Amino acid sequence: MANPPESSKPAVILLSGGLDSATVLAIAKERGHTCHTIGFDYGQRHRNELDACKQVAEHLDASSHRIFPINIGSFGGSALTAEISVPKDRNEADLTEIPITYVPARNLVFLSIALAYAETIGSTDLFIGVNAVDYSGYPDCRPEFIESFAAAANLATKIGVDGSTIRIHTPLMEMTKAEIITAGTALGVDYALTHSCYDPSTDGRACGHCDSCMLRRNGFEQAGIADPTRYAVNNA
């Protein structure tokens, strides 16, 4: 089976509720894909991410949206799923090390599930918002990982063996956070709907000091675009 024409192809978009994956959805839509979004309920401490996924999918008019329960948080080992403190105000040098917010094998697990989903709906195109420039130092965000996953995906699946090529699209890979925000803004993404903070207040406001908040804040500042994030009052 040959790949269908680019313009009408169904694509599976991995959503996290954050700024990057919202931008990726807007890009996939712009490229003419029919977009099926999938978010993951993986035992994260903060449900804001899942609410944001749903709002982003609706806002950008995804053809379908689903939340898939996959409790890798039950294995423990990360500040994002266990009761471990989220580091704050880390400096640039620290960001080259893998932080405690790393979730073991997360992107590999998420991509594998997204691939299973894609195969059942006849899609050969997966979109993920990984980025190797302004990121937290996670190994599973690097281009070499994505390439090796694509190789495995094509060998693992019926759709790959049958002659289609599964593509893992990473449109943000080489972009700075400011470039991502600029591109998404041009495509009409409402970043007020997205949630990036690793350690929000109980009313959903961003802490402003975790790695994710700092990257986001700096991104808006460098892009010269007003930051719509609701920060906790003492961190505004």
Added chain:
Amino acid sequence: MANPPESSKPAVILLSGGLDSATVLAIAKERGHTCHTIGFDYGQRHRNELDACKQVAEHLDASSHRIFPINIGSFGGSALTAEISVPKDRNEADLTEIPITYVPARNLVFLSIALAYAETIGSTDLFIGVNAVDYSGYPDCRPEFIESFAAAANLATKIGVDGSTIRIHTPLMEMTKAEIITAGTALGVDYALTHSCYDPSTDGRACGHCDSCMLRRNGFEQAGIADPTRYAVNNA
């Protein structure tokens, strides 16, 4: 971090409840690994597999056993998870094609989750009972898939990046079903506890005619070992 000495290393063993993965557990134990088994509740139509996983883990004295819920069956697309008829009495020629019992990306998903688990317990060794000789034609059982997964696993994880090498052990890859049964029997595996049938009767008896039953039956016959499988009466 260097890999710890082989003899005391923790290993994660993927269990399916079937004959092959039970044999793999016995082999990993024989090699001196501390064995942590994981089975997957993936929406399969028959719970016998999960009961068999637990019995096999207890019988072979695994250090821990867990069932991980991962409902890829909710995506549909396979006779093992959806209401599609399981093919019976397929001949050898048919077995070179990917059958309807294929579950999209199953081994990729299972290995990814097992890897996440391994990383949280400090294990770099995964064991899986895939086999490229007497198998049902699934793409994710081939050595080239396993190699590509291992490459992705080492790039995806902190443990891989930190200098350890994650190994995906496939001790059965080049063995016939008869050789697997002979090896497992020598290691004390009680195959009466294992479940292979894709389409068992309501009281858990094997149909004797699906691909999995046929491979198993022929294996015992060729090994010259009594088949302990309880077949449905009219298929004995």
